[in-house]
């Protein structure tokens with residue numbers, strides 16, 4: 001059982017532990033934002049079962065751990081880095097090692113004019129006023145103690161700004177390399193990357209985020225990303241969360257969309273012991289659209305949580321969210337999808353679905369799609385299913401000579417492929433498929449018949 | 450029991466099968482020789498599909514007595530996939546849809562699994578595509594269907610052709626075709642029949658489950674059996690099928706009762 005006191009003292013402890021690392025010489029507006037966040041955090045209610053957003057996701061384990069932001073701990077040995085770094089790709093690559101920008105591993109040359117892609121630190125030093133106008137305007141700093149902690153401990157992250165009508169051809173790839181090193185049990189690493197992405201009117205880009213962790217290290221990765229899509233802007237946003245199986249991972253993504261902007265996200269979750277991803281998406285102007293496709297593979301000793309809040313605040317917007325989960329062993333998943341349609345958001349078109357494939361009896365999913373509609377002329381629907389592999393399908397495949405393990409794995413892949421296929425970068429799609437197949441093949445014999 | 454004739458491929462003796470606690474096959478006997486085509490006819494619900502599922506090892510079909518020997522070896526103790534590896538193929542009455550599983554990938558996986566089991570080399574992607582295209586052309590299956598998900602959204606006839614295509618690829622020793630003719634248009638029936646005839650060989654046996662003489666016009670059976678209430682109640686040559694077509698099953702039941 002956690003108490004409000006426990007929550008506060010944990011927050012204070014992490015604040016103290018991380019403070020030494022937080023950005024020195026922050027501009028005053030940032031200082032203020034930090035203080036606000038700290039202040040707000042003390043006012044937040046307890047994140048427990050009584051709190052709707054935390055109803056199925058216990059933070060107890062996290063509150064029992066304590067973390068450090070120790071500078072030395074951020075040093076990373078080269079061998080681990082080489083192991084973890086995804087294969088070279090045709091992209092502008094930014095690498096954050098344990099939350100800090102690493103210039104040597106990043107390839108920021110050859111950026112076309114009108115495109116800014118740099119570390120948050122660099123951007124703050126070079127153009128604090130530009131940042132000031134966006135920073136914190138999209139996300140709620142104090143949605144939870146974790147977003148407050150991220151804000152209070154801002155250290156580094158990423159700034160992307162694309163000028164009007166610029167179409168960035170090559171994708172931007174952000175790699176978060178995380179490792180807890182060999183810290184002692186009671187001193188695990190935490191990192192709080194903070195990102196700001198602004199697409200000016202008509203700008204187009206593809207953003208890939210990959211989270212990789214050195215197994216079996218324990219750490220707490222707590223990132224917060226703000227995205228603004230101005231009029232007619234279009235962003236494709238792919239995320240592959242493949243943290244260490246012992247890690248805590250929290251991603252909070254806030255997106256605001258102006259008229260005729262388009263957001264297409266694909267989000268895949270494989271790793272982490274406790275992994276939560278929140279999307280807060282607001283349609284602030286008419287005729288905007290978003291499509292978000294998610295996949296989670298959750299096994300023993302894993303909790304994977306997706307929280308979506310889509311707010312139709314203006315008329316004629318269209319949202320699609322499709323999430324699929326494969327659960328095995330004692331895996332636990334939470335899906336909480338909420339669509340809100342304001343009174344004036346007429347002709348909103350929203351669809352939300354969540355389908356779960358349970359490979360074992362012990363796996364568990366809490367799925368809670370909700371629609372909250374105040375307009376009268378809308379087209380909204382949601383649907384969820386929880387099912388098992390179909391014995392008829394397995395029999396059919398086996399009768400053609402395919403062994404049971406392969407048959408199961410093929411059916412699971414068939415279930416998941418639809419989501420992965422939404423990624424329109426071929427190499428990434430292939431890597432994601434390989435990643436999925438590798439785990440499926442590993443888990444199938446375990447679960448047997 | 451094991452007095453098998455040298456020419457025997459499949460020998461079924463006193464096969465008794467329960468499904469969900471209910472006995473469906475009541476001591477069925479059937480002997481299939483190498484190279485032979487046997488037609489099995491019989492009223493709805495008499496146990497024809499139960500027989501074919503039992504021979505393929507589907508879960509839930511409890512064998513409570515009797516045996517089935519393939520080449521003298523106990524077939525019923527093998528896993529479903531092992532039976533396929535030994536050359537048993539079942540074209541299903543209701544082929545199953547596999548959404549998300551690509552037809553081509555599925556067939557390659559299947560063929561290579563069977564080839565591995567036979568000690569043959571696996572086919573690489575290129576040779577497989579060549580092979581499957583050629584076989585698809587033989588059974589006049591629209592090549593577009595190869596790119597779709599297995600049976601997903603296929604028409605009834607397309608599903609049946611897809612089954613025949615798989616049979617042609619796997620070249621089974623014992624093919625069981627469960628009502629492959631139902632749902633086929635007249636041209637398709639001809640094509641499917643040609644496909645089956647092409648597979649006829651001295652070392653391959655075929656069990657044709659059907660309700661209609663029409664299929665037997667194209668594929669001439671060596672034997673015709675009537676399955677009723679879980680037993681083979683009558684066996685004969687192709688003349689028996691003609692008689693059934695004219696007179697139905699009533700006369701057999703009457704003769705049974707009289708006897």
Ligand SMILES: Nc1ncnc2c1ncn2[C@@H]1O[C@H](COP(=O)(O)OP(=O)(O)OP(=O)(O)O)[C@@H](O)[C@H]1O
Nearest residue numbers: 468469473491492493494495496497498499500542
């Ligand atoms: N899974 C099952 N559960 C309960 N009863 C079953 C099951 N499978 C088959 N049966 C019953 O077994 C009997 C035989 O069915 P089967 O499908 O073998 O008949 P069939 O001869 O193939 O009929 P048809 O000509 O209609 O295809 C039927 O009464 C059927 O309802």
Ligand SMILES: [Mg+2]
Nearest residue numbers: 497498499542
């Ligand atoms: Mg039947």
